Amino acid sequence: MFALRLAILAGLTCLLAACRGLAEPGPSAGLQDTQACRPQRQQPLGLGFPIAADRLPAIGPLHAAVLFADFEDAPAERSPAEALAIVSPGAEEFFAELSGGRLQVQLHPQLIWLRLSQPQAHYAAGLTSFEAHLDFLQEAVDLADAAVDFSQMDLVLVLTNPDATGIPYGPAFTGFADHGIQADGVTIANGITSGSDLLHWGHLWLNHEMGHSLGLPDLYAYPGAAAAEADQFAFTGEFSLMGNIFGQAPELTAIERWMLGWLEDEQVLCLSNPGQWEITLTALEQQDAQTKAIMLPLADGQMLVIEARRPLGYDWRLQQPGALVYLVDTHRDSGYGPLRVLAPEGKLPGQAALQAGESLQYEGVSVQVLESGAEFDRLWVSFGLPD
Template sequence: MPWTRRRIRPRRAAALASVTALTLAVSTSAGTERLVPGTTTAGPTAVARSDTHGACQISGGPAVQMSEGLPTPGGYSRSTGTVRALTLMIDFSDAPGSGSARSRFHEFFPQTQDWFRTSSYGRLDYRPEAPIPDWLRMPKSFRAYGIERGAPFDPGYRRLVQDIVAAADPKVDFREYDFLNVLVTPNAGPSALDTVLSVTFAGNTDAPVADGVPVANASFVYSRQDDGSGSFPQTGYRVLPHENGHVFGLPDLYTQNGGGAVGHWDIMSEDWGANNDLLGWHKWKLGWLDAAQVHCVTAPGTSEYTLTPLARSGPGTKLLFVPLGGRTGYAVELRTREGNDEAVCRPGVLVYRVDADVDTGRGPVRVYDARRNSGGCTRSPNVHAELSDAPFTAGEEFRDPARDIRVRVLGADGDGDYRVGVTRG
């Protein structure tokens, strides 16, 4: 049964002292298998493009299970328009629901709705629905399922998914929903500070069938992401947008070394701590950017562009992409402290490399740091500090001498837009 992530958090004392948690890359990530065509009406959203964008639609090889490539393959949920998220709150005989099921629901909503509305510029109308308002009791104890570290290949996890479907099916028409959220009572299993069990099944051909449709895209959230800093009411919900990113086809950006490849610049990298947005590449991949907002830089020589802040809705160039062949390229975007990007402490032009041939959890994206070894500019809890000052500002440039590519920040105007020159040798 394909899955997206397995993360191990250090013990509580260590977690409070060092927010970068140890993460384990796995060999079996979400999207390992695909749905059989015709088995579902959901599917990835078409990427907005023109004839000039072809060279920028990079793709990964057949061995890549969940790729940054464009377009997203079939089997995942669509990410534009109205999507309905069936949300079930479950408990167990040895872990009875902690508080009311509706209270558990409200740990994540309406915050998750608002997050997606803001990030998508209103293009994703996310509608969580809880037709069963009470705890849905599982027929076995939590201990009996033997779930550890979100490892769904375990036969116990298969039984849990099947039991959820069997328990909910008499009261739910699964055909009415695009994907499933399972909010487990937080007293089942260890604290998130010890072990993160949250996991997502995406594009899963091995999913049980309910009402004639496979439950192929499902996110599970277990304990509360609360580090004791007092920020839980504002930040505890963010594990769910991360997990839901997988049902839309986005890979994990953290690696074995934690969030050091991307830092806090994308919720698929770090979903603890202060709010953050998605990278512009992901917004294009999800169908949230128009073709006119993305420029594919293929011509030799120097071209100049005016970037508008990625978080700001409305027209304007949001993303530049410099392809380096059919698998990889450099992305360029403007990040400022607005919208979901409340953790930005140094606004500027973010440059990163996207590699469609690198799998989820193994570093498919790498952010380039304009101030290496500076220690960063943030002291916010649970934010990767070193990359917090990664953006380039006026007069600074990114260089790739081997490929004779330069990205130079020429200046900013009074509206907060930045002028950028991109040179290809």
């Protein structure tokens, strides 16, 4: 599967012998320019560079109008403030923490319930239609327009009555600069509506959907993807809330953070020429200026990424920490495996992180974990060398 050749080594014979002479590279130690590790995005909502122009910048203030909508067949019994508390301040704090303060999400709630004109089923039926979902958002905006200045808003969030069961889920609307929500002389290309699953997911639902507004794809398997037949989360297991919102490690991966500008180029080691290296990565969850990811470009828009994951921050429930290795494929669309964790034979993606004494090989790349600490992994990586 994925032409994968993976092997666990019970004892690494080169741990300190054959690997001892390798230099520990720093960000400026003659490694290739990071441009080689910026594959061009091939899908409207996929991995790669640059993020689509209609998606929101992930650095600086992000202003979101928050509207509250209910239905004649499901009038709200909670107050708007109670509904808002399901997502705020948790969603804002999540993005502030992961971005290192680079993204400041500011929610602007209009704390009244807006009564939509149709029953729940009408809006639920349109969630998979671009135009019908736009109409849903536009109706709520039109009802609120007299009281809200939308000209300063980057995004519209419509929180529907969370106790209304007729709308089972809440997706993101990813429109365009010339085809989106109209209000106060501007077009707002990004919107989100909630459903009853808000009570299940909590604020991480909003972080996931806003991830789409920022340009990130779904990493779980859509029903049409082959992997979905076995496991909806077969691609990424426990990692990244763009896959499994309730996974043990919901923090975004290194490639997602780099796309958003939340990792500096100096924190990424791009290995595009054959060689062998001994490299130390500090935990991705830890905010510091150290090296966070190793990236190795492969053929046809693919790239191998290595990062260190630890039970820190929002990943505090991670049961098997270690070096996470995954394949980025820019040709795969959202929901069809643009990111696939490489798990050693006999392990599930949720158990994929390599620990000290373990290794794997993939398409000429060999990764061995020499040492694991509470907040780091020391690795030996070889690429493109003869067997």
